[in-house]
Amino acid sequence: MQNGVIVVLTGAGISKESGLATFRDADGEWARVELEDVATPEGYRRNPDLVHAFYNARRKKLQEAALPNAAHLALARLEQEWPDQVLVVTQNIDDLHERAGSRNLIHMHGELLKGRCDLCGTISPWAGEMTRASRCPSCQHPGRLRPHVVWFGEMPLDMPRIYRALETCRLFIAIGTSGNVYPAAGFVTHVQSCGHARTVELNLEPSLGATLFQQTVYGPASQVVPDFVARLLAEASS
Ligand code: APR
Numbered sequence: 001m002q003n004g005v006i007v008v009l010t011g012a013g014i015s016k017e018s019g020l021a022t023f024r025d026a027d028g029e030w031a032r033v034e035l036e037d038v039a040t041p042e043g044y045r046r047n048p049d050l051v052h053a054f055y056n057a058r059r060k061k062l063q064e065a066a067l068p069n070a071a072h073l074a075l076a077r078l079e080q081e082w083p084d085q086v087l088v089v090t091q092n093i094d095d096l097h098e099r100a101g102s103r104n105l106i107h108m109h110g111e112l113l114k115g116r117c118d119l120c121g122t123i124s125p126w127a128g129e130m131t132r133a134s135r136c137p138s139c140q141h142p143g144r145l146r147p148h149v150v151w152f153g154e155m156p157l158d159m160p161r162i163y164r165a166l167e168t169c170r171l172f173i174a175i176g177t178s179g180n181v182y183p184a185a186g187f188v189t190h191v192q193s194c195g196h197a198r199t200v201e202l203n204l205e206p207s208l209g210a211t212l213f214q215q216t217v218y219g220p221a222s223q224v225v226p227d228f229v230a231r232l233l234a235e236a237s238s
Contacts, residue, residue, distance in 0.1 A: 007169040010090045013176020017069045017222045024178050040152050048132050055147040056129050059112050068100035071225035076101030078229045087165050091184050093149055108156040114148035123148050167194040174201050176221050179208035188212045
């Protein structure tokens, strides 16, 4: 990918209008279940059945009830208009960016529709129920398969590639993220420490890092993101 790209960080807010819960809104996942129980290695060791049930329910909901919304589609359009110039770094584990058409995409917190074997390390597509008895499709061992999701205390994925893009981008856009969780919450500061990129927050309401952005636009992602992308493309063609 060429230097001077656009890096777009997305969080759960971009998928809210697709019917998927965020985490820290009043109706979010962490209002219903303790993150320590379902999103930490300790919680998984303590009660794997509870963790599998949590991700099985989200996997089912994602496949049965969620479709990409106008925000996902707008980001895919931007990438199509500017090939090799747009990188989407998502904290989300849903596949709505892919289904919208985004290709240059990093899931830094993993993917709900994949499983990872603790024994052989193989990462496999996994769309159905996962239980303690599930066998790894590669080594066939039962009981070692976990959701391919990065839990608290674990290292997010593809960080060297993400930081290289942050250090060379000319535009950094954060969409639908509350700025609660690092390292993603620190990306805007990293961008600003490396150069003169433009930084923009598109969110329903100010995030914890709102004052760090040069430009902020608030409203539902399905309205704000397509508008912003349209203006970006119009600016470039004028
Ligand atoms: N449009 C735009 N933004 C929205 C919308 C919407 N329709 N609805 C909610 N939001 C915003 C909220 O205002 C909030 O700022 O999306 C953000 C969601 O914040 P969180 O629930 O904290 O989700 P996120 O920032 O993605 O969480 C980061 O925390 O629990 C971990 O691994 C999990 O990836 C997740 C990480």
